[in-house]
Amino acid sequence: MEPIKIKTTVLTADALAKAMAEMQSILSQLTPSEYKDALAIQSGDDSDRSAQNLFSDPGGNDSVSSDQNLTTTTTLACPSHPTTDGPTTTETKPGQNNYHILPHPVPVSKSEPRTVKIGTLNSIPIYHYFSHAEQFLASQEYATPFGKRFLLDEPDSLLPSDDPSDRVFHPPPHSEEWWPGPGNANRDFRFKRYFEIRKSGLGGLGAFATVDIEMGRVILLERPLLLTTHGRVEDDVLAMRQEGKGIYRSLDGGGEVGWVSRVKDRNCFDLGGGIGFFGIASRFNHACRGAANVNYKYDHHRQVMVMTARRDIEAGTELFIDYGAGSSACLYAMYGFVCRCGGGCRRLTRRDLEAMGAGLKELVKWGLASEKELAW
Numbered sequence: 001m002e003p004i005k006i007k008t009t010v011l012t013a014d015a016l017a018k019a020m021a022e023m024q025s026i027l028s029q030l031t032p033s034e035y036k037d038a039l040a041i042q043s044g045d046d047s048d049r050s051a052q053n054l055f056s057d058p059g060g061n062d063s064v065s066s067d068q069n070l071t072t073t074t075t076l077a078c079p080s081h082p083t084t085d086g087p088t089t090t091e092t093k094p095g096q097n098n099y100h101i102l103p104h105p106v107p108v109s110k111s112e113p114r115t116v117k118i119g120t121l122n123s124i125p126i127y128h129y130f131s132h133a134e135q136f137l138a139s140q141e142y143a144t145p146f147g148k149r150f151l152l153d154e155p156d157s158l159l160p161s162d163d164p165s166d167r168v169f170h171p172p173p174h175s176e177e178w179w180p181g182p183g184n185a186n187r188d189f190r191f192k193r194y195f196e197i198r199k200s201g202l203g204g205l206g207a208f209a210t211v212d213i214e215m216g217r218v219i220l221l222e223r224p225l226l227l228t229t230h231g232r233v234e235d236d237v238l239a240m241r242q243e244g245k246g247i248y249r250s251l252d253g254g255g256e257v258g259w260v261s262r263v264k265d266r267n268c269f270d271l272g273g274g275i276g277f278f279g280i281a282s283r284f285n286h287a288c289r290g291a292a293n294v295n296y297k298y299d300h301h302r303q304v305m306v307m308t309a310r311r312d313i314e315a316g317t318e319l320f321i322d323y324g325a326g327s328s329a330c331l332y333a334m335y336g337f338v339c340r341c342g343g344g345c346r347r348l349t350r351r352d353l354e355a356m357g358a359g360l361k362e363l364v365k366w367g368l369a370s371e372k373e374l375a376w
């Protein structure tokens with residue numbers, strides 16, 4: 001097979017970015033079964049791969065990368081395998097980009113089971129590479145009485161989906177029976193295979209490994225309780241069904257007033273283009289500067305939060321994610337708490353907090369002023 005030449009004058013960064021964006025948008029519209037169709041020729045052993053092999057590179061090297069890419073990977077131009085159709089190079093003039101998107105992904109060859117052709121840009125084929133993570137997710141997705149779920153060994157949001165047809169099969173379970181949280185900590189939820197939610201030394205609850213977990217292991221797949229935007233959150237929470245609202249509210253430690261925004265401030269995940277709330281993922285505390293031992297990534301296509309072990313973790317260890325604020329001052333400014341993770345961040349001082357407008361009550365709360373001062 002002749003190597004394929006790509007004219008760099010044609011594939012400007014802009015053209016490439018535009019093509020990628022368009023292809024990603026097409027891919028995001030594929031249903032899971034279309035994904036599965038595209039993978040139909042995959043050789044059987046891949047489907048049995050364990051979670052620690054998810055994040056391999058396109059060359060089949062199963063090392064786990066630190067940024068654990070769960071999204072689709074689109075490759076422009078030809079990898080080193082034959083294609084089944086058409087010319088692969090063309091003379092085109094810059095500025096005259098011609099996209100052609102195939103109605104369905106076409107598997108490239110049996111020897112490259114994870115690569116499909118999804119279209120062309122100026123007659124140059126554009127390929128999509130399915131990572132192990134995608135294959136794993138596709139193979140774990142099942143239609144259940146609770147809607148499309150991930151119900152093998154992996155934990156899942158225990159809520160029924162908002163699809164009205166689900167309720168034909170099952171009345172929604174009562175939240176207190178089904179949900180981990182204060183007052184229900186001893187129930188043996190499925191996620192106890194890897195972790196449990198219990199009291200943390202940081203105050204409130206946290207997630208703790210119940211077994212030794214190896215790096216790369218998927219420890220949580222969870223559908224969101226609610227997907228919304230900053231502007232709509234109040235209306236959307238109030239419009240939730242009773243049990244969903246109960247779980248949302250259980251994320252708050254406070255009183256009758258202001259719980260919608262308190263939960264939002266403490267627990268919302270920025271999913272890019274919107275925010276999401278999760279009953280289990282929201283119980284993970286934060287650690288700074290690489291001290292986090294769990295990675296998280298939202299898979300937009302399947303609408304599922306995926307958490308993976310960032311390193312080998314011993315049973316009993318608290319599981320931490322990095323909330324991504326960058327510093328303890330930003331954490332305070334964004335989420336309103338003083339970080340005590342012990343992961344190398346600078347502990348905020350009274351002066352820091354005063355500079356950020358904290359009142360005496362707030363200083364007392366963080367142990368930076370005494371009750372006696374407050375009495376004055």
Ligand SMILES: C[S@@+](CC[C@H](N)C(=O)[O-])C[C@H]1O[C@@H](n2cnc3c(N)ncnc32)[C@H](O)[C@@H]1O
Nearest residue numbers: 204205266267282283284285286337339340341
């Ligand atoms: C998303 S919740 C995490 C679960 C929470 N601990 C609970 O009981 O539900 C975020 C809240 O947990 C607490 N938290 C998380 N990480 C922390 C840290 N590193 N230091 C101190 N408090 C932390 C803060 O109160 C923060 O507002």
